[in-house]
Amino acid sequence: MKGGSIELGEVSKNASTNKGVKRGLSIMDFILRIIAGVATLASAxxxxxTDERLPFATSFVQFRAEYDDLPSFVFFVLANSIVCGYLALSLILSILHIVRSTAVKSRILLIVLDMVMMGLLAAAxxxxxxxxxxxxxxxxxxxxxPICQQYNSFCERISGSLIGSYIAVALFIIIILLSQSAISRN
Structure with a gap:
């Protein structure tokens, strides 16, 4: 048979290869979601x-530095917690995409929600x-x-939590690109 037609019961090599690539992208999506969830949880x-206290002249007078002293840090903790919860829930759809690699509507929903969560995380x-x-x-x-000369431990911890959050933002970018690539292969 010429013209590239397929006989009954025969599967084209491109279709099976495409399905394997989509499954591989779905597995990578699942792994990246777990890593991003761990990063946001660790950041939160x-x-x-984070809490540090410094004694002043006596032990009765102390200066303290806590995360909830600043609204930006409270927003940071809440945003990381929300994104971590979202990533945990999105693992269900990610498993669905591994099993059913042809699901398109749920991938589109995940892309939209991923972009919203990435924006929230980047803002925080x-x-x-x-x-x-x-x-x-x-x-x-x-x-x-600057207060970091006095509150070393406080500054180290808040700086470290920022690193985890920015890693999660970078992972979200990769996750979104992987999902778009999987959709374009349909």
């Missing part, structure tokens, strides 16, 4: 448990990063002095 826990990380910058370097024009 690291920021949420950016807001917290501005406060971390002020904590490290201060602002002489506003007479805000």
């Amino acid at each position: 826990v690291a920021m949420g448990t 990380a950016s807001a917290a990063a501005s406060i971390v910058y002020i904590a490290h370097y201060g602002n002489t024009q506003a007479n805000w002095f």
